[in-house]
Amino acid sequence: MTAVLNQDLTVLSQGLTVPKGFGDTTLVAATPGAIRLLGGIPAPEALPVEDIGRASAELWQDRDAAVAGLQYSQSHGFLALRGWIAAREGVDPRRIVITNGGMHGLSLAVLTVVERDATVAVDDPVFPLFLRALELSTTRTLPVPVVADGFDVEHLAARLAASDRIAAAYTVPDFHNPTQVTLSAQKRRALIELAERYGFYVIVDNPYRELRFAGEDQGVAVFNDSDRSIHVNTFTKTLGPGWRLGWLVLPDHLVDPVIRLRNRVDAHSATVTQTLIERLVTGDPQWFDRIVGAANALYRDRAQILVDELHAQLPGAFSTHAPEGGLFLWPRLTDDTVDPAALYQRAAANGVVYQQGEFFAASPQRESARYLRFAYGDRTPDELREAVRRLALAF
Numbered sequence: 477m478t479a480v481l482n483q484d485l486t487v488l489s490q491g492l493t494v495p496k497g498f499g500d501t502t503l504v505a506a507t508p509g510a511i512r513l514l515g516g517i518p519a520p521e522a523l524p525v526e527d528i529g530r531a532s533a534e535l536w537q538d539r540d541a542a543v544a545g546l547q548y549s550q551s552h553g554f555l556a557l558r559g560w561i562a563a564r565e566g567v568d569p570r571r572i573v574i575t576n577g578g579m580h581g582l583s584l585a586v587l588t589v590v591e592r593d594a595t596v597a598v599d600d601p602v603f604p605l606f607l608r609a610l611e612l613s614t615t616r617t618l619p620v621p622v623v624a625d626g627f628d629v630e631h632l633a634a635r636l637a638a639s640d641r642i643a644a645a646y647t648v649p650d651f652h653n654p655t656q657v658t659l660s661a662q663k664r665r666a667l668i669e670l671a672e673r674y675g676f677y678v679i680v681d682n683p684y685r686e687l688r689f690a691g692e693d694q695g696v697a698v699f700n701d702s703d704r705s706i707h708v709n710t711f712t713k714t715l716g717p718g719w720r721l722g723w724l725v726l727p728d729h730l731v732d733p734v735i736r737l738r739n740r741v742d743a744h745s746a747t748v749t750q751t752l753i754e755r756l757v758t759g760d761p762q763w764f765d766r767i768v769g770a771a772n773a774l775y776r777d778r779a780q781i782l783v784d785e786l787h788a789q790l791p792g793a794f795s796t797h798a799p800e801g802g803l804f805l806w807p808r809l810t811d812d813t814v815d816p817a818a819l820y821q822r823a824a825a826n827g828v829v830y831q832q833g834e835f836f837a838a839s840p841q842r843e844s845a846r847y848l849r850f851a852y853g854d855r856t857p858d859e860l861r862e863a864v865r866r867l868a869l870a871f
């Protein structure tokens with residue numbers, strides 16, 4: 477099972493092809509040389525390669541630190557790194573557990589709070605790999621529409637009032653994948669109130685949180701202050717997916733269960749990796765924000781270019797909203813007679829590939845299929861202009 481999951485992940489994160497039956501038909505026949513608007517991948521230019529090189533060289537010159545970086549360490553993760561994360565999250569460092577990235581955090585959350593065959597409310601459309609993580613415990617889901625201000629809490633409240641019961645609710649609150657929307661502060665509070673009233677956990681998946689370039693932060697204190705939230709995050713979108721490093725903000729009572737699970741699975745996250753990131757983020761208190769700030773300036777420009785080009789080259793073909801952050805644009809086809817599968821085939825033949833909306837549907841409804849997901853983060857402005865030109869040819 478684990479081998480299959482890892483294979484799916486590698487394949488998807490590289491945006492190559494997918495094993496049969498995995499459910500994503502959009503990646504199967506990508507034309508060689510196609511412009512790929514496929515994955516939530518950070519811009520290569522945004523990754524702090526030189527700083528990492530320097531920190532790495534310094535580490536291997538410091539024999540004691542290097543040796544410590546090659547030994548076992550504790551399951552919770554490195555203390556100073558947890559302290560740095562805890563300060564940003566506004567919680568006690570004891571509640572932070574370092575993970576091997578976001579997917580690992582999601583799997584740990586599922587295995588800790590979702591009993592076999594329990595029902596879990598999920599975003600609809602949903603980040604599909606969460607459904608794969610959920611399969612560790614269950615395939616029973618209660619799809620909850622994602623609307624303009626995020627997960628439709630009122631919809632869930634109505635279902636709970638009508639006596640549906642869930643073990644957990646899963647949502648991506650900031651710059652949702654795929655719909656790019658953000659859960660409003662008011663709905664964050666309402667969701668946590670529901671969780672506290674009905675006794676389920678909210679699995680808050682927040683990998684895009686740092687990537688805000690417009691609009692107002694809706695805050696995470698409401699999650700971090702609740703005994704009913706598991707807040708999952710990762711360095712993937714900021715420092716790069718290859719680190720495989722992330723963290724959980726857990727309620728006090730879930731720290732020991734997660735650590736006991738960890739002791740049965742992988743003991744702890746890579747010590748070398750933690751050593752390097754800890755040195756980078758704690759060595760200069762402004763470093764991380766500088767890196768993320770520069771990346772966000774790139775993403776803001778790229779998002780704007782993509783929206784402007786769609787309006788200029790395909791006027792009226794899509795309804796779009798300029799993203800306020802994150803790595804995705806989720807435009808809706810305005811003409812209901814356009815067949816999205818045929819459009820995709822023509823676009824791929826013209827040399828541009830993206831994700832079809834139906835891949836993200838958590839329920840049989842057809843609405844997601846009217847959308848396209850464009851990932852713009854790792855494409856240059858010229859590539860984005862050319863991608864839209866090729867898409868216009870497909871139309």
Ligand SMILES: Cc1ncc(COP(=O)(O)O)c(C=O)c1O
Binds near residue numbers: 577648681683
């Ligand atoms: C919503 C969401 N959650 C989790 C992840 C996984 O993060 P990681 O690469 O750190 O495992 C991603 C990555 O694309 C994502 O989009």
